[in-house]
Amino acid sequence: MEGELLIRDLLILPSLVLPILYLIGFTKHGRAYKVFTAYLTFIAILQCILVVYALYKENNHFLFTYYFIGQFLFMSLFYYFLLKKKWIWWVMVIVLIALGFQYILAPASFINFNSFGVSITQSIIVLYALLYYYKCLSEKAIFLLLNTGILFYFLTSILFFASGNLMLDLNLPQQTLLQFEYINDFLYLTFMLLIFLEWYRNYRPKKHKKTT
């Protein structure tokens, strides 16, 4: 069990290393790059807080709310700079209002795992990724690997997060829960790997490419 915990703790490492790699070329690249670096930094900080809460054995479920809302905001901004569509702002505002209503009507969902919120926000990000793919079909394409990673991780993890409450309520054996966690870890690692590959192939310090 201890060994498993150690492996799972090591999974935080890529989340910490990637923002540092992306920060190297922070000033040289475009706004989309900057927003994505900010997103990675946000995730890294959240992971650290998560570990601290876990160490003190405090309930950290509310952090998940910050995670998916922050992630939605950063990703919306990232795709706003890539797709250059004003309606992305409107979608952002509408979703935030909807979530605000949800938390007013059911304050408990702030502390619990919010399946509705995470499903909606992730689906929208998947939609942005698909639209970006469509845009890239005939135009000059940047962040393709990143977009592939986002599409892959966010689409596959929708079901995983959406069924989160169900799985918690089921009182499943610890072993089964761990298996689910492994699947999520694998998906997350693949996502991290694609983020790394994007940086390695296109944004390594050797190259000085100007991007949007």
Added chain:
Amino acid sequence: MQNNLAEEIQIIPIILIGISLLILMSAAIVLFFYLSRKKIVKTELEKATLEIQHQREMLQTTLLTQEDERKRIAQDLHDDISSKLNIVSLHASLVREEGITPQEANTLGAKIAGITTTVLESSRRIAHALLPPSLEKFGLVAALEELCDQLESSKKYEITTVFQYEEEILPKDHELHVFRIVQELINNTVKYADAKTVNLSLQSTKNTLHLHYEDDGNGFDLSEGKKAKGLGLSGIKNRAAIIGATISLQSQPQKGMSLDVVKQLT
């Protein structure tokens, strides 16, 4: 309790299948995207290659036309000017010879004057053919009318013209292209068509410019591309492309030909 547990255990494979399906779906989307992109890039590359090839052909045609024109000018200069100036030079040296009678000198002088007049006329004609002064001085309609008058003066053709063209709708260089197109068409009619009537109209409305040319001569088979090229049609096409006009050509053997050049004026 046992029933509940059984249900709970049944849900797990469903979730697993769902996640696997989503993984497959995202893989399919990614694959579809990369394959489509590859195909689109390939098509665009082919399009660009075709465009380059077309431009190369246009350039080649332009160069060939230029060479033909040079050859024609050289021929004209040689036939109409050099040869006659040789005769003038010969007569002039005869005048300078000793023992020539005043009467002979007068005859030679008259011959020199006569030949010089024809040389002058020839040089004016050559210059005129290169760039008609009427186009520059009086505009496109005047130049086209002059062209038709020249054709009509041969008494071989019956020409009908309609000109409703507001001067300077087209820029000067475009007007020259329109003039050259008509010049080329008339050349073709004279050289190959054996026609009796020629209709020419140039009409401009608020939005369009329409040039129509028609003869009732021999015509030709449109599918015989090589012959069409020989008729200078590629030159006409190039000029139409330069001024941003579209052309449509209709012709059948023994049924004459007609050509329409339409340009949208914005």
